[in-house]
Amino acid sequence: MALSAGQCFAQLDQLSEDxxxxxxxxxxxxQSYHWLRSLCKDVGPRLAGSPGDLKAVEWSSTLMRDLGFDTVHILPVTVRHWERGKEKAVLKVDGKKIPLAVTALGGSVSTGSRPLKAQVIEVRDFDQLEALGEQIKGKIVFFNYRMRKDFISTGSGYGDAVKYRWSGAAEASKFGAVAVLIRSVTTRADDHPHTGILTYQDAPVKIPAGALSYQAAERLEQILKKQPNTILELTLETFERDPKTSYNVVGELFGSTYQDKVLLAGGHLDSWDLGEGAHDDGAGVVHSIAAAAYLKQLGIQPRHTIRVVLFANEEFGLDGAKKYAQWVKESDTKKILLAVESDGGGFSPRGFTLDAPDSIVQKVREYRELFYPYGIYEIGKGGSGADVNQLKFTGAILAGLRVDGHRYFDLHHTIRDVFEEVNPRELEMGSAAMAAFLLIFDRLIFN
Amino acid sequence: MALSAGQCFAQLDQLSEDxxxxxxxxxxxxQSYHWLRSLCKDVGPRLAGSPGDLKAVEWSSTLMRDLGFDTVHILPVTVRHWERGKEKAVLKVDGKKIPLAVTALGGSVSTGSRPLKAQVIEVRDFDQLEALGEQIKGKIVFFNYRMRKDFISTGSGYGDAVKYRWSGAAEASKFGAVAVLIRSVTTRADDHPHTGILTYQDAPVKIPAGALSYQAAERLEQILKKQPNTILELTLETFERDPKTSYNVVGELFGSTYQDKVLLAGGHLDSWDLGEGAHDDGAGVVHSIAAAAYLKQLGIQPRHTIRVVLFANEEFGLDGAKKYAQWVKESDTKKILLAVESDGGGFSPRGFTLDAPDSIVQKVREYRELFYPYGIYEIGKGGSGADVNQLKFTGAILAGLRVDGHRYFDLHHTIRDVFEEVNPRELEMGSAAMAAFLLIFDRLIFN
Incomplete structure (x- = not known):
């Protein structure tokens, strides 16, 4: 449908008002803030497969029904279920015991409940690991790689450093290491260890792996300088449980004109067991629900169907998103045109990145001034999010909400990721940005 | 000096690198973060005229000397010295005592150490105060005006609501009120009252005035609905001490070419007695010091002199800035070309506002892309800051650092304005933005 200049301006004015x-x-x-309080405090942590995970499914289905979504349904997903038990790291120095704050990486095999005792060897990076070769054998490898502070985007700093968490254990085991400790992936100098998933890839032997807090890593580094033969007693008790059934939770508000065409907004419903998953990704959950609910409450009916998807088990291998993609391929009767994800926390929104052809990015950028009054300036090409990225095969435009990330990796995957760390205004600005983003696509991009 | 296009591009490239x-x-x-820790923890609160205030003068002079500033000097200022004593507000409801979190407004006269007992009358705004007229007499006026949440800029919400803090007591006393309580100027629903200065203007009688926490205001509002005749016992003990001598602290890095022309960066050294003045305005203090020090440390020598001014007593009537303006008028041998202030907290920087002719604003905006890689987009016309605004008579360009303000009024003038509420990255981004801003003026605007 081609519009005259006059129609076009009128449409822009109306959109700007909305x-x-x-x-x-x-x-x-x-409301997002109140929902998030409930998700954090009434449901709490919701590691995939845990009782909290199922509670979150119930909680979010009920919320969307109460908000008057046209349909709410859940799609079963088999998820990995891993749990942590006793965690302890103690250095023995000059007959004294020095405890270090530690937590098991997600998916780590267990040391058992009795400590593993071995010498610690500090390794800067994978190159040094390889250079040390035989000297690694029988030791606990301490990957002392610091997350770089000089990236303006903390996400880039994270991307650079996370490889030691991701595959440190797999690499070290090739050289006969008995366990791995990483320096937590953070720039914040506190004493809270940061967990996160690891992968053993094709490692011949699976060895336990944990993360030391920033301060514990500093302490260990200092001690090893003076006493390189220091022995560490490491307990990382973990349990690989039987897989469980969890659910992707999906709600829809039907479009007025194109009911079979979908603008999707999503986040992931699971969280780490530490903290409450307030920023990661409780914020994304309420952002997505609000994006639809706020439009409905305001009497703004989109022409396309708005679909909210709360993905199961992002943290432990994207089970939910993969299963959802399969469902879309096999069973979805509607066509997804856009899928936008919020998984960067409930901080002040700064923009959106688009995984789409240049022509689309350019088209969206033409309307970016609609966001300027709200301090949102960054609309450009970039990645979307781990969950919606599974929908790439559909040809839909994929997008990600970008927020001010300076504080994110202070809290990420720690006991500090709690509701109290979320500011109501920053969170709500994100919800509004998500709703506005959907509306721009509904009215201006797809017509 | 006119530049060729080639020279111009080379200069921009160099600036972008710097x-x-x-x-x-x-x-x-x-470093800003470490300095701020020291200012908050070693010096602490520094209400004008208090021992902490003088300690801060010593602390900042020493710091700038240690950093190798070319000159550091202090300029005496006579400052008002007010102190708070016992503070208490207790409602008597059905024979039960209900305490309400309260703090005296800065400059409030004292109730004495024994409580003032009177009926509370709730007033929405000044119009209602006038309408109630005679009914106000002998009562404690409760200005129950809520800071609006719908402004995107929290500063605008503050500007709208602060009039009840500023002149509520003066207005209510005209109608015979015996005291005033305001709802704290905040949107944050917690239990910490927010202080701030009041003025009695030409009020015939000075009456005590305090701020209730958000939650206390809610409680009082509820109780008054049911029992409009409720009696409040209010103790706001305060002391108007003899004026003291404080100091503006000034440090300079001499310019390589135009030593007698000055680019000034400043914040205020005093703080409220509650909290540690971390965001207000410890952040501005370290932003300003860093703006100069970081250039020096990097071996980037500006052509103009960089002058850091830490103003005395902003909170209690701008004594320092007024005195400084007088000094500039009478004694300054150099000419101030630019004065930029940071007094919005140590949050992520978003831009700068310029109190300058349109032609200058336009010129600065031409270079705004230099800031884009750092998430800083907003360069435009606007106010500068309360302190540097006193320098308007000089004809200098005045400017203010603008930061993400969503969290500011959660903490502003409360016991929560402490170092722990500052994020190192957000703070440092502000320091870098200030330094970069000076450099743009040094190289591109004044040539």
Whole structure:
């Protein structure tokens, strides 16, 4: 449908008015913030396969039903279920015991409940690991790689450093290491260890792996300088349980005109067991629900169907997103045009990245001034998110909400990722940004 | 000096490189953050005229000397010295005592150490105060005006609501009120009252005035609905001490070419007695010091003199800034070309506002892309800051650092304004932005 210049301006004015209403509504009602409190405090941590995980499925289905979504349904997903037990790291120095704050990496095999005792060997990076070769044997490898502070985007710093968490154990085991400790992937100098998934890939032997807090890593580094033969007693008790059934939770608001065409907003419902998953990804859950609910509450009916997808088990291998992609391929009667994800936390929104052809990116950028009054300037090409990325095969435009990430890796995957660390205004700005983003696609991009 | 296009591009490339170095330096050395820790923890609160205030003068002079500033000097300022004593607000409801979190507004007269007992009357706004007229007499006026949440800029919400803090007591006393309580100027629903200065203007009688926490205001509102005749016992003990001598602290790095022309960066050294003045305005203090020090440390010598001014007593009537303006008028041998202030907290920088002719604003905006890689997009016309605004008579360009303000009024003027509420990266981004801003003026605007 081609529009005249006059129609076009009128449409832009109307959209601009509606966007203003959305931000007003978000900031004054603060519903996302109240939902997030409930998700964090009534449901709590929700590691895939845990009782909290199922509670979150129930909680979010009920919430979307109560909000008047046209349909809410759940799609079963078989998820890995891993649990942590006793965790302890103690250095023996001059007959004294020095405890170090430690947590098991997600998926780590267990040391058992009795400590593993071995000498610690510090390794800067994978190159040094290889250079040390035989000297690794029988030792606990301490990957002392610091997350770089000089990236403006903390996500880039994370991407650079996370490889030691991801495959440190697999690499070290090739040289006969008995366990691995990494320096937590953070720039924040506190005493809370950061967990996160590891992978053993094709490692011949699976060895236990944990993360030391920033401060514990500093302490260990200092001690090893003076006493390189220091013995560490490491207990990382973990349990690989039988797989469980969890669910992707899906709610829809039907479009007025194109009911079979879908604008999808999503985040992941599972969280780590430490903390409450407030920023990761409770924020994304309420952002996505709010993106639809706020439009409905304001009487703004999109022409396309808005679909909210809360993905199961992102943290432990994207089970939910993969299963969802399979469902879309085999069973979805509608066509997904756009899928936008929020998985960067409930901080001040800064923009959106688009995984789409240049022509689309350019088209969206033409409307970016709609966001300027809200301090949102960054609309450009980039990745979307781990979950919606599974939908790439559909040809849909994929997108990700970008937020101010300076504080994210202070909390990420730690006991500090709790509701109290979320600011209501910052969170609500994100909800409004998500709703506005959907509306721009509904009215201006797909027509 | 006119530049050829080639020279111009080379200069921009060099500047862009230098700006990158500045951000790198800030994020990796985190010196502002360490200075701020010391200011908050070693010096602590520094209400004008208090021992902490003088300690801060010593602390900042020493720091700038240690950093190798070319000159550091202090300029005496007579400052008002007010102190708070016992503070208590207790409602008597059905024979039960209900305590309400309260704090005296800065400059409030004292109730004495024994409570003032009177009926509370709730007033929405000044119009209602006037309408109630005679009914106000002998009562404690409760200005129950909520800071609006719908402004995107929290500063605008603050500007709208602060009038009840500023002149509520003066207005209510005209109608015979015996005291005033305001709802704290915040949107954050916690139990910490927010102080801040009041003025009695030409009020015939000065009456005590305090701020209730958000939660206390909610409680009082509920109780008054059911029992409008409720009696409040209010103790706001305060002391107006003899004026004291404090100091503006000034440090300079001499310019290579225009030593007698000055680019000034400043914040205020005093703080409220509650909290540690971490964001307000410890952040501005270290931003300003860093803006100069980081350039020096990087071997980037500006052509103009960089002057850091830490103003005395902003909170209690701008004594320092007024005195400084007088000094500039009478004694300054150099000419101030630019004065930029940081007094919005140590949050992620978003831009700068310029109080300058349109032609200058336009010129600065031409270079705004230098800031884009750092998430800084907003360069435009606007106010500068309360302190540097006193220098308007000089004809200098005045400017203010703008930061993400969503969290500011959660903490502002409360016991929560402490070092722990500052994120090192957000703070350092501000320091780097200030340094880069000075450099743009040094190289591109004044030539």
């Amino acid at each position: 966007v203003k209403k959305i931000f007003y509504h978000a900031l004054t009602t603060e | 700006v990158k170095k500045i951000f790198y330096h800030a994020l990796t050395t985190e």
